[in-house]
Amino acid sequence: MKHLNKLFVAALLAAGFTAQAQNEDNPWAVSFGVNAVSNRFGASSKFEDQFTHYFKTKDTWNILPSVSYINVSRYVGSGFSFGVTGSVNKIDKWVSREPGTLNYTISNPGDLTYYAVDGIIKYGILEKSWFNPYVHIGGGYTWIDQMGNGTVNGGLGVNFWFSDNVGLTVQSTYKHTFEDQTEANVQRHIQHFAGLTFKFGGKDTDKDGIYDKYDECPDVAGPKQFNGCPDTDGDGIIDKNDSCPDVAGLKEFNGCPDTDGDGIADKDDACPDVAGPKSLMGCPDKDNDGIADKDDKCPDVAGPKENAGCPWPDTDGDGVLDKDDLCPNVKGTAANRGCPEVTEEVMKKLNEYGKTILFNSGKASFKEETMPVLASMLAIFKEYPQAQFSIEGHTDSDGSNALNQTLSENRAAAVRNFLVENGIAADRLTSKGYGETKPIASNKTAKGKALNRRVEVKLIKTE
Incomplete structure (x- = not known):
């Protein structure tokens, strides 16, 4: 007993x-x-x-x-x-x-x-x-x-x-x-x-004092106030409903924190430590150009997204932004899309040079002494990189019409080729020969014939 x-x-x-x-x-x-x-x-x-x-x-x-x-x-x-x-x-x-x-x-x-x-x-x-x-x-x-x-x-x-x-x-x-x-x-x-x-006899798998029948999380211990479910971070939101179960957060963000207080949960905030608008995923935009500072190459001055948040430059200072300027390194006019306009004076100078181009007799090859003239013309063409020109060749009346036509075409083409070979875009230049059909002086005198043997430059107008 x-x-x-x-x-x-x-x-x-x-x-x-x-x-x-x-x-x-x-x-x-x-x-x-x-x-x-x-x-x-x-x-x-x-x-x-x-x-x-x-x-x-x-x-x-x-x-x-x-x-x-x-x-x-x-x-x-x-x-x-x-x-x-x-x-x-x-x-x-x-x-x-x-x-x-x-x-x-x-x-x-x-x-x-x-x-x-x-x-x-x-x-x-x-x-x-x-x-x-x-x-x-x-x-x-x-x-x-x-x-x-x-x-x-x-x-x-x-x-x-x-x-x-x-x-x-x-x-x-x-x-x-x-x-x-x-x-x-x-x-x-x-x-x-x-x-x-x-x-x-009651079953309590996780030993948290709440029977499995009433335990919403029967395999992991949790307090009675949460029906047996754990709240690891202690923020009052049980882990199974907590989008951030390991760090305390706010109920409105399903248990996730909002460190910078901008109304965007840290997990969805591209800049969780500094406040920013929702439209930029929580990142700031100091210059208010709609580009987050972290992606803005010019965060202190507003600029378009297409230029990474920086204002468009005007390299040549002609008032036409580089993005719209066909000649960003040369001053021009807005009417000519930032490129300089070819004036009558420029055309006059080009034609004065054209009249002094010397060819070997009966040929389309240049005389040596005419190379400086061609170089001067080349410099002017480069000043107007968007302008288009027509190179026209003319002869005197000596020889047959057919021969003179061919010679004028070849000499005009020779001038065009020189300019293209020295950096002028080919699509800006055309060449044409008129033979002896457009004299500007009498072919009965040597002086008149010399004036008729010429190269003229015409500006091609574009819309």
Whole structure:
């Protein structure tokens, strides 16, 4: 018996740490404790008299001062539970009624051994309260020494819960036999129980004190306030709903921070440490040109996106931006798209040079002394890089018309070729020969013929 006490204490400590409320979540319960037995009830001659001394039986109680009962039960729902109780006692107080009288005597029958195994069906009320009364019925078999009888049982009990895990149970059970009480092996009697009850069986996978049934995150521990889900960063937003579970943030950003306070969560902010508008993904734009400073090559002065945030330059200072200036390195006019306009004076000078170009007689090759003239013409052409010109050749009337036509064409082409070979774009120049058809002086004199042998330059007008 001494070892049984030790076993009870060990079970008490273990259950105190592991047991939980017996209900749909924790269906199992184990109770240990002491019991008291009195047959004062069975000694009454009438059934109604069996309960008249319910609270006056202390002198007739048989109590074994040790753990003397154990109950195992399972909750099945709607307040009902089923269980089995085993109990043991020593009967050293026996109540007997004197035949033919209403007198009772209490004797010591010699320390009889009492054993009982009972099935029990309980119905409890106030299950959510610390005070949990119940009624019970059942049946079993009771032995006193080697003699026994079956019994039909019923009674009342109450649980006083200290916590979700541990409670004090007090129960009274009336055990009724239908045999003649003078011949019965076991008389009708009442049995009182008092002990501790430990409840268990609920599944809590992550050991966070919240049963899996109610735990929204059953595999990872979390506080009760979040239904068992963790909040790693402590921002009040559970990890499964937190877009930034490892760093504290704001509810409006699903748990993500907004370090620079610009209304854009850091995870979506291209510049999380400095405030900026949403249109630029949270990056600043000091010059308000619509280009974020980090992408703006000129963050302090407004400029178009096409020029990386910098204003367009006007390299030649002619008032026409380089992007629109066909001649960005040469001053021109807006009317001529930034290129200088060819004036009448320029054309006059070109034609003066053209009149002095000297060819070898009857050929389209240049005389050596005319090379400076060609160089001067080349310089003027380069000053007007977008202008287009026509090079026209003319001859005097000496020779046949056909020969003169060919010669004029070849000499005009020779001037064009010289200019192209020295850097003038070919698509800016055309050449044409007119032979002797357009004289500017009389072919009857040497002087007139010399004037007719010429190269003229014409400006080609464009839209």
